[in-house]
Amino acid sequence: MSITDYCSFADDWERRATVRTRPRRLLENDDKLIFPLCRQPLVLSATFVEHCAQWRDFVLVQSFYKYINDVVIFETEIVDRTARSIAKNRFTPPFPLACRYNAMSVVVDEDYHALVALDFLHQTVSMTGIRPLDLPRQIELSRALPAAQAQAPAHLRDAVELIGVAIAENTVTHEVAAFSRDDSVKSSIRGMMADHLFDEGRHARFWTNLVHLYWQAARPADRDSIAHVLPTFLMHYLTNDLQKTFDLQLIEHLGVGARIREALKDEVEALAFPITRQHPLVGNIMKFLQHSGLLQTPSVAAALDDYLSPAGRAA
Known part of the structure; x- marks a missing residue:
């Protein structure tokens, strides 16, 4: 895609954006879950x-x-x-x-x-x-973006932000899709997630196209500099540290004895997941990098191979 090929989606947004087309959803007082069990x-x-x-x-x-x-x-x-x-x-x-x-x-x-x-x-x-x-x-992205930008030359910090946001927008689309399909959850919440997904699919394409436009025009040296900081971004983005902290806080508010509380904490500590090619988000990220053109750049492919190798994860 070149800049001259880029088309606005103004008409599609006017017809389909949820802010234009959806009524307010009201929470049902029924026996359905408010949050999927598999996500906690x-x-x-x-x-x-x-x-x-x-x-x-x-x-x-x-x-x-x-x-x-x-x-x-x-x-x-x-x-x-x-x-x-x-x-x-x-x-x-x-x-x-x-x-x-x-x-x-x-x-x-x-x-x-x-x-x-x-x-x-x-x-x-x-x-x-x-x-x-x-x-x-904060969320994981709150930490990942500044950490990666700090390692990039000043003139590339906006580009690193663009790519980081694009990665997050593409991965959140898959997360929202899974949430919206969970029949154990209240209908209004699944509807809210489906509405969100309806817009996020358009957003994911928007960010992918913008990154593609940028990457086509970027100098080879700038591409290599960005490749160098991608592992730092992913290291801070693909982590469950904030979730673990939240879960430990939750345990402190449960009315259970000290022995049960310590056992729960031990189980939360054991929930940490390794960052491998089988990580639930890595596949989505790799697809985005492929579609946006980054993965065809040798320095990007090499940086990710090193990062996802056992030695790279241990570094």
Whole structure:
């Protein structure tokens, strides 16, 4: 794709964007789950199942609150910032007007997603009477982007931000899709996720196309510099440290004895997953890198091979 080939999706956005077409969704007071069991392994652990079953709904509700909080951080503090910078022509390199228009539509969509998420948080508090615990102020991307940008030359920091956001937008689309298909979850929440997915598919294509445009025009030396920092980005992005911290905080609020609490903590510590080619997000990231053109660059392929090797993960 060249800049002259780039087309705005203005008409598609006007017809299909959820901010234009969806009514407000209301949380049902039924026996369906508010959060998928498979997304909170703590409630599936042997100790929890045997000794803490009465706390399941509390843990799932708090996990839902964290998920909403993560959505708001991701969309209003990170994606919104990058897309707004592109739309206002404050990004290096600058993009043509059609790209900038699409970027502003992404800003509108993401702020609307955050509004819907906060609406569901408010509805859940009202229905359950369970108030959120202290929620994280960062997500993995909050750490991954500045860590990678710090290793890049100053003139490439916007480009590293663009690629990092594009990676995250492409991976979150797959996460949202899985959530929206889980029949154990309340219909309104699955509907919210399906609405989100409807927009995120368009966003994933938008970011992939922008990265493709940038990569085609980038100098070979700049491509190699970005390849060098990609492992740092992935190291901070593909981690469960924040989730583990949150789960340990949850355990402290369960009304169980010290022995059970320590057993739960041990099981949470054991939930850490290795970053390999079989990691649930790595396949999605590799597809994005392929479609955007990065993976065809030898330095990128070599950096990722080194990072995903056992020696690279141990470094």
